[in-house]
Amino acid sequence: MMQHYLQTKREYPGCILFYRLGDFYEMFFEDAEIVSRELELTLTGKSCGLPERAPMCGVPYHAVDSYLTRLVEKGYRAAICEQVEDPRTAKGMVKREVVRIVTPGTNLDMESIDEGKNNFIFCILYGQQGKSGISVADVTTGEFFMTESEGDRKIYDEIIRYSPSEIICNEGFMLSGIDLRDLQDRMGIVINTLGHHYFDEGPAAEVLKKHFRVSSLIALGMEDKRAGSTAAGALLRYLYDTQKNSLSNITGISVYASGKYMLLDSSTRRNLELTETMREKKKRGSLMWVLDRTCTAMGARRLHQMIEQPLIDAELIRERLDAVESLCQNTVDRDEIREYLQPVYDLERLMTRVSYGSANPRDLIALRRSLKMFAPIRQVLSDFEGGLLEKLRDDMEDFDFLVDLLERSIEDEPPIQVREGGMIKAGFDEDIDRLREAKTQGRQWLMNLEAEDQERTGIRNLKIKYNKVFGYYFEVTNSFKNLVPKDYQRKQTLVGAERYTSDKLKSLEDTIL
Incomplete structure (x- = not known):
């Protein structure tokens, strides 16, 4: 185990390694000393084959997000090495691998993130004699932006505009005239330099085309924005490397000109x-x-x-003000929309949890309640003709089918965690109903089969037994071997008895176990 830990640590040298051992994530050596100091945890030791015990500390797996948040807020990066197979069925050491890297700009702990603000990560490809590429994303909402800028002042203003928690950049940015100390100390931004290969134009373009499933950057509006598209590709690649999933919540990229907005230093x-x-x-x-x-x-x-x-832009301002005016003049409709919005949860971050596979049953209930409000909101918006409000109504999709699916499948008051079970309604899935019945009636099924086969075969002392090697089996003493039916298959021969199985017993075993 310790050899695998050290090998994994070498693969992620800039990260504190959270190594899953049973119900805890453990840290060893220097990582343990850092985490113990920063999070005020007890430092213990573990035998590791060296003259001295390895420093060690750990945190419970169910509370790891809060500890990770406290670490990344202090500027650290953490690699999560998870058990990727069931310890109960593993042969030898349980297989583990790093499933994600947590940084200030990629933290997914919804409890610690201000719901009213984005948690942006900012990527800058600094050009010393020309345009610089800028890309910004929020992995918790799926928002993704790209622009280009010239001059240190404008780049700095873009950073201030987004107020990111993390900046990733090329070496050129670190050598620029921008006040990095101000960004780090006053704004609390963590700055990380990426390797040159992240900013290779060709591979960066390929990452974008593959992710958005387009054959050319023209489809993304980036055909004449080499610096910006390279920064966007570098950011997307960084997110792939840290999140280690498909990033399916990032479905589009907004290309904008910095001159579209008022310049505020x-x-x-x-x-x-x-x-x-x-x-x-x-x-x-x-x-x-x-x-x-x-x-x-x-x-x-x-x-x-x-x-x-x-x-x-005067036209965009007028369009927005027209929508505001319409809502101000129609107080009944406005109040009705607000009433329908009250039960709506944070859909952007809910969908991120769903796409990352980290949603719990209560997230699905929140999703159902939120989507249920779409139809009445669309109905109220039908009173408005033209402008932003009509466009908003037309852009709202019909999710009645998904609401119906969630209502039929998920219990109204489900458990907090999936592993607790009991989240699927009875009657929704025959296989699940059968497995639930097996959990409570499995022993009775075996007793019924035992009695049934005793009567069918005439073997009065036939017993169904179980061990970890063979699973469930019929045991027949030698005195009744001549009565064993043809549908029994021999599994083991003992001194005074033989053990068998049958298709029916195998089927019960598959269901119960």
Whole structure:
């Protein structure tokens, strides 16, 4: 085990390795000392074949997200080495592999992330004598943006605009005139330099085309944006490397020109107190606090973006104001929409958990309740003709089929975790119903089969027994061997008895075990 730990650690040298051992994630050697110090955990030791015991500390697997969040907030990266096979059926050492890497910009712990703000990761391909490519993503919502910029001032303003938790960049950015210390110390941004291969134009383009299933970057609106597309490809590759899944929640990329929005430098943003106060760095007292009457976390994040990125295109401004005016004039419809929005959960982050395979049963109930509101909201929006509100209505898909599926399949009050069982309604799936019955009636089934075969064969002392090697079997003493039926298959011969199985017993065994 320790050899595998050390080998895995060598493969992820810049990460603290969380190594799954039973119900705990364990850290050893220097990682254990760091985690013990930063998270105030007890440091113990483990024999490892060396003269001295290896420093060790651990955290319970069910609470690991909170510990990971505290670590990444301090600027660390963590690699999660998980058991990828059932320990009960494993032969030899349980197979383990790294299933994801957690960084400040890729943290998926929804409990610790501010639901009203995005958790952006920012990628910059710095060009010393020309355009720089910029790409931004939020893995918790699936948002993905790309632009190009010239000059350190404009790049810095883009960083301030998004306020990311993590920046990944090429070497050129580290040598630029941008105040990196201000980004790290004042804004708390973690900056990581990526290898040159991430920013190779050809491979970066291929990553984008493969992910979005297009044959050319023209389909993504990037045909004349070499620096921007390379930054986007580098970011996407980094996300693949850290998340180790298909990133199916990232379904599109928004290509924008930085000149589309009002240019506000960092000093102006601070003085205007757009989203936080200048002195206390809190939302209360800011413009966002005054305006925020949103009903959902998605709405709060959208308002946050609108305040941070004021439009300067007159046509877009008029379009937005027309929609606001329509809602102000139709108070009944507006209040009805707000009422339907109240039960809507954070769909963007819910869908991320679903696409990552980390959704729990109660997430599915939240998804069902949220999607159920689409139909009445669309109905109210049908009162509005033209403009953004009509476009919004037309863009809302019909999810009645999914709502119906979730209502038929998931219990109204399911357990918190999938592994607890009991989340699927009775009658939805015959196989599941059969397995549930086996859990409670399996012993009775075996007793019934035993009695049935005793009567059928005339073997009065026939017994159904079990061991870990052979599973369930019929045991027949030698005095009744002549009565063994043809449908029995011999499994083992003992001194005074023989053991058999049958197709019916095998079928019961498959169901029960």
